[in-house]
Amino acid sequence: MLSRKPGRSHPASTLGSSVRAKGILLELRAHLSLATRKSLDVSGNILTLAMPDGSDDEFRSTALIIAHSLENIESLPVIPREIEDILTISTTERRRWLEDGRLPSAGTRTVRWRGRARQITLHVFEPRVVEDLLNSGTVDEWREEDVATRLENRRRAAYHAKLSHASKKAGKAKLKSERGPEDASSKLAGWDDFGRDGLLR
Secondary structure, eight states, X not given: OEEEEEEEOOHHHHTTOHHHHHHHHHXXXXXXXXXXXXXXXXXXXXXXXXXXXXXHHHHHHHHHHHXXXXXXXXXXXXXXXXXXXXXXXXXXXXXXXXXTTSSOOOOEEEEOOTTOSSOEEEEOBOHHXXXXXXXXXXXXXXXXXXXXXXXXXHHHHHHHHHHHHHHHHHHXXXXXXXXXXXXXXXXXXXXXXXXXXXXXX
């Protein structure tokens, strides 16, 4: 069995993520023929190419393709599931920060996931931007901002609810005052009957 470690996916390319390492493996396999794709695998950050004995020529040509593909692998865009693993963030956080502009998109990419009939388009991210976020502690700051925003939104909602309640209460009081005090005679049962019988003349 011929076996070789054609390259180490060091932190500069994987950013310490096993999910990212798997993504790089799939990207490299896409450059290989269908017959040789399964010969390349990854364990941790180590890529290993293994072929049966007697496959020297095929082994060398495949290793050459892999080495060439690895030259610019550090610039491979980071896909959503990779950035979530790298930064230890949730899908909800990724979407929120992407929508409000804090997490800059490097464009979109259309892919077809295994087991899905149709393609999907997703945002991808620049590896250097992701690395900066990983090393700067910015994610923690964003989370603190989100907590502060939620508290402020709740305070405003409570304030507006209080104003609305006070306004309704004031409106009812005004309506009651415009009607004036009710005639005391209207509260006496049978008052109209007294009028008809002429007892009030």
